[in-house]
Amino acid sequence: MSSTVTSPARTIRIGSRKSQLALVQTYWVQEQLHKHYPDRDFEVQTMSTHGDKILDVALSKIGDKGLFTKELEVGMLNQEIDLAVHSLKDLPTALPEGLVLGCVTERENPADALVLHAKHQGKQLDTLPEGAVIGTSSLRRLAQLRYHFPHFTFKDIRGNLNTRLGKLDAGEFDALILAAAGLKRLDMSDRIHQVIPSEISLHAVGQGALGIECRGDDPEILDVLKAIEHSPTAQRCYAERAFLRELEGGCQVPIGVNTEIKGNNLILTGMVARLDGTSLIKDTVTGEATEAEALGVELAQLLRQQGAQEILDEIFAQIQR
Numbered sequence: 001m002s003s004t005v006t007s008p009a010r011t012i013r014i015g016s017r018k019s020q021l022a023l024v025q026t027y028w029v030q031e032q033l034h035k036h037y038p039d040r041d042f043e044v045q046t047m048s049t050h051g052d053k054i055l056d057v058a059l060s061k062i063g064d065k066g067l068f069t070k071e072l073e074v075g076m077l078n079q080e081i082d083l084a085v086h087s088l089k090d091l092p093t094a095l096p097e098g099l100v101l102g103c104v105t106e107r108e109n110p111a112d113a114l115v116l117h118a119k120h121q122g123k124q125l126d127t128l129p130e131g132a133v134i135g136t137s138s139l140r141r142l143a144q145l146r147y148h149f150p151h152f153t154f155k156d157i158r159g160n161l162n163t164r165l166g167k168l169d170a171g172e173f174d175a176l177i178l179a180a181a182g183l184k185r186l187d188m189s190d191r192i193h194q195v196i197p198s199e200i201s202l203h204a205v206g207q208g209a210l211g212i213e214c215r216g217d218d219p220e221i222l223d224v225l226k227a228i229e230h231s232p233t234a235q236r237c238y239a240e241r242a243f244l245r246e247l248e249g250g251c252q253v254p255i256g257v258n259t260e261i262k263g264n265n266l267i268l269t270g271m272v273a274r275l276d277g278t279s280l281i282k283d284t285v286t287g288e289a290t291e292a293e294a295l296g297v298e299l300a301q302l303l304r305q306q307g308a309q310e311i312l313d314e315i316f317a318q319i320q321r
């Protein structure tokens with residue numbers, strides 16, 4: 001008599017930060033995976049990351065490498081969780097040994113958005129008064145907006161989305177610049193007064209996309225993740241991340257991008273700006289979408305030839321002080 005004994009499929013453990021946005025994103029991934037693999041169990045485990053615990057310190061002062069990802073990565077390497085869902089924007093371009101970017105899901109609108117205090121209802125960046133106080137914690141947004149709107153006053157803001165919106169509504173700011181994608185995912189699209197055009201603000205690398213990280217030596221998980229990969233988003237984000245990696249910048253340097261897929265081609269625009277908004281270097285490359293990473297490297301080299309490295313060196317020196 002012979003019988004085939006198959007051990008029951010293991011429960012797949014998904015790690016997430018505890019913020020409202022992180023949870024919405026993680027439960028969305030869980031649901032997508034469940035749709036593709038109805039017979040498998042996917043369970044969510046939440047963890048606080050260093051970035052969640054130091055909400056009162058300016059992001060640009062503490063550096064950003066892995067601020068929102070490290071604890072989840074340790075969890076994966078210790079076999080406590082099998083994959084981690086991140087806002088791709090928060091995932092460093094160099095991952096710890098043993099971990100890989102397993103898949104990239106379909107992107108929301110990657111643009112930045114203008115969110116106004118009620119008293120400015122109906123206004124846009126062009127029509128906000130001189131001296132308007134704009135809240136942002138991102139050097140990228142700061143540098144680009146200063147470049148285009150030197151007459152505004154810029155003020156750092158921290159905290160999760162609800163905290164920030166509370167500060168805006170309480171009158172501490174005239175407007176905030178936030179990712180349109182985060183507001184959309186939290187069902188707060190009605191707070192977006194203007195989707196900022198890419199001519200004014202190039203978005204962060206990976207903005208609006210989710211990146212799922214897992215162990216490189218776990219073929220089962222890598223295979224499971226293939227079902228929810230969105231290939232055009234992945235190609236765009238691979239080009240953006242190669243550009244950032246080549247310039248050796250994190251999320252907290254004024255580097256912005258825009259990507260577009262047209263037929264087989266990928267169009268990548270990138271910029272590096274001075275923090276005070278006095279200069280901004282920007283260029284565009286086009287090539288086969290299948291060569292996404294090479295395009296990112298090419299654009300980085302192009303911007304370097306135009307002085308991007310000097311700007312970045314200046315910024316690194318300032319941040320370290």
Ligand SMILES: NCc1[nH]cc(CCC(=O)O)c1CC(=O)O
Nearest residue numbers: 087089178179181182207208209
């Ligand atoms: N750094 C914080 C962060 N990480 C991801 C998002 C929003 C969603 C996204 O860009 O995918 C935000 C907030 C913001 O920039 O307004």
